Amino acid sequence: MSSSTGAILILCLSLGATRLPAATDADALFQQGVAAEGRLDTHRALELFIAADRARPNDARILQKIARQYSDLIVDVQDNGEKQRCARLALDYSQRAVQLDPKDPVSVLSLAVCHGELAVYSDLETKIKYSRFVR
Numbered sequence: 001m002s003s004s005t006g007a008i009l010i011l012c013l014s015l016g017a018t019r020l021p022a023a024t025d026a027d028a029l030f031q032q033g034v035a036a037e038g039r040l041d042t043h044r045a046l047e048l049f050i051a052a053d054r055a056r057p058n059d060a061r062i063l064q065k066i067a068r069q070y071s072d073l074i075v076d077v078q079d080n081g082e083k084q085r086c087a088r089l090a091l092d093y094s095q096r097a098v099q100l101d102p103k104d105p106v107s108v109l110s111l112a113v114c115h116g117e118l119a120v121y122s123d124l125e126t127k128i129k130y131s132r133f134v135r
Helices: 002-013 026-038 043-055 058-077 080-099 105-120 123-135
Strands: none
Touching: 026 043, 026 105, 043 058, 058 080, 058 105, 080 105
16 A cells, blocks of 8 residues: 555544445444454554544544554555554553553553554664663
8 A cells, every 4th residue: 555545544533434334333333343353454443433433432442443443544544644543542542541440451551562663763862761661
């Protein structure tokens, strides 16, 4: 996928311009997202999890899944700026998930992973700061 294609996809996803399934039930959307994630269809899984978040905002489990998909998208995009943007979005969603459910180990791990991924695209001072969060 070209970097411009990845940028367009991410922009469309963030603006909600993608086609959504007929189901509006957050649980059904979540399960479809899990199935897409299992097929390694990151783009579709992200689309479904974002739709689930719209149907049921502030669900830590859904937010963690969105963070995971943005994190997985980093591999698909070529441009370092887009990689950093995906890493920032992943970090934002994982932080929200941890705020809602600070004892969920998957969300806490997701937060650490996101700090590590974002550190890759940061200056030395930020890398040191983020390494403390990972620890």
